[in-house]
Amino acid sequence: MIRLYDYPMSGNCYKVRPLAAFLGIELALIPVDFYPGRAHRDAAFLAINPLGQIPVLEDGDLRLRDAQAILVYLAAKYDGTRTWYPSHPETMGKIGMWLAFAERITATASAARLHDAMQYDFDIERCRAEAHAALQILDEHLWFAEAGGAAWIATNDHPTIADIACFPYIMLSEEGGISREDYPAIRRWTDRVKGIKGFITMPGIFPR
Amino acid sequence: MNDRVSMHPALAAYRHRWIVIARTADVPAGHLFHGRLLGEELAVWRNNAGHINVWENRCPHRGVRLTIGSHLGDQLQCRYHGWRYATGSGGCVHIPAHPNETPPARIGVKVFRALERSGFIWASTEEPSSEPASIAHLPADHHPLRSAIMRAPAEVVAAALLRHAFAPAGGTAQRIDPLTVVVRHATGQETLRWLIQPSTVDTSIVYGVHAATVGGAWLEAAQQLNASLQSLRSTIEAQT
Numbered sequence: 001m002i003r004l005y006d007y008p009m010s011g012n013c014y015k016v017r018p019l020a021a022f023l024g025i026e027l028a029l030i031p032v033d034f035y036p037g038r039a040h041r042d043a044a045f046l047a048i049n050p051l052g053q054i055p056v057l058e059d060g061d062l063r064l065r066d067a068q069a070i071l072v073y074l075a076a077k078y079d080g081t082r083t084w085y086p087s088h089p090e091t092m093g094k095i096g097m098w099l100a101f102a103e104r105i106t107a108t109a110s111a112a113r114l115h116d117a118m119q120y121d122f123d124i125e126r127c128r129a130e131a132h133a134a135l136q137i138l139d140e141h142l143w144f145a146e147a148g149g150a151a152w153i154a155t156n157d158h159p160t161i162a163d164i165a166c167f168p169y170i171m172l173s174e175e176g177g178i179s180r181e182d183y184p185a186i187r188r189w190t191d192r193v194k195g196i197k198g199f200i201t202m203p204g205i206f207p208r
Numbered sequence: 209m210n211d212r213v214s215m216h217p218a219l220a221a222y223r224h225r226w227i228v229i230a231r232t233a234d235v236p237a238g239h240l241f242h243g244r245l246l247g248e249e250l251a252v253w254r255n256n257a258g259h260i261n262v263w264e265n266r267c268p269h270r271g272v273r274l275t276i277g278s279h280l281g282d283q284l285q286c287r288y289h290g291w292r293y294a295t296g297s298g299g300c301v302h303i304p305a306h307p308n309e310t311p312p313a314r315i316g317v318k319v320f321r322a323l324e325r326s327g328f329i330w331a332s333t334e335e336p337s338s339e340p341a342s343i344a345h346l347p348a349d350h351h352p353l354r355s356a357i358m359r360a361p362a363e364v365v366a367a368a369l370l371r372h373a374f375a376p377a378g379g380t381a382q383r384i385d386p387l388t389v390v391v392r393h394a395t396g397q398e399t400l401r402w403l404i405q406p407s408t409v410d411t412s413i414v415y416g417v418h419a420a421t422v423g424g425a426w427l428e429a430a431q432q433l434n435a436s437l438q439s440l441r442s443t444i445e446a447q448t
Contacts, residue, residue: 140434143354146233147427181242182357184234191239206276206287208238 005056007034011168012067013055014202068099071161094154102165112176142185216409219246226330242275244407255295264318353416362406
């Protein structure tokens, strides 16, 4: 069975769980005591991921770190319809661009949440300002996507791993003091993500 | 009307006015839209028949935001203890802790006057004096633009829109009421209309209405106007 080194409160670990659910993949979850245990910095875990980050996925002999990389792998390997990661060059380029953007959301909105909820020593005002700047970019993108008939970040009709990658830390932003009040197009899109058949939640993210 | 917080004097001047609070497209079926008008947080949603509800975004039980709740079709359910409120009246119709009792009639969400017209949703915090010209004379064939949220009082935003104008060569801009600026072509034909929503004393939302352009040129025009409006926003915010 595919194994996921997981922490229930981690938005990055959560990215993997809904995609696995959508694709009907069963995951064996291996809990990592991220907080307060800091088990991801233990020698034992550093042997699994020298970057000391979760999630990590193991499938047979393959070991992958980085949530975005894991999404790419699972969608490319286990989605027979190739709707979650279409093998169309333009779409793949767009998805790559928004997977990198998801990392920017993590670096800002997730950092603000770690500061507020888990006492991380970050420059909170800077985290929040940069998160708002990123949300402004996505809201504008989604507004014009909608105006042109597209419901998703990188595609028109079917969500992709770009939507999954951007979703968690946007939905958890208020735990870092970042309101989504100013981003109506993002709020409509988060409703659409929650409406995907088989959607699952995590602590702090409500169902529709 | 609201006895918890007194309205800021700068906002009180608008309280008998119909004010735009969202585009029609901002509140699709099943969505709980989080808005704000004259400092009041709003929960805006449609029932199954499409009727629009503009409510205070606050469960009367424990004060939790209703926009994190569930849309049940003709009722809205609070996330916290599951109290349910009916479309239209805002009256409480179900309390899970007392499933066999009818909730007392006095329990209900605060409901604002609302109407939906010409692609926008309008609300008023007090009895509105009349239907404003800004609704009645919207161009029949128009496209809404992407709204811009500006950290500045409505008065400052209206003055800046009037000054900046976005008017075509030879065109004019006119403030037809405190919260509406109309831009006309040299021929007198309306090309643009800006509707201003005073969200709080120092935050305003600008909604644009663009008279229909020929063919597929609308989206391109909407992108250009969005860029201009965001640039104006930066200028205004740098000055306030």
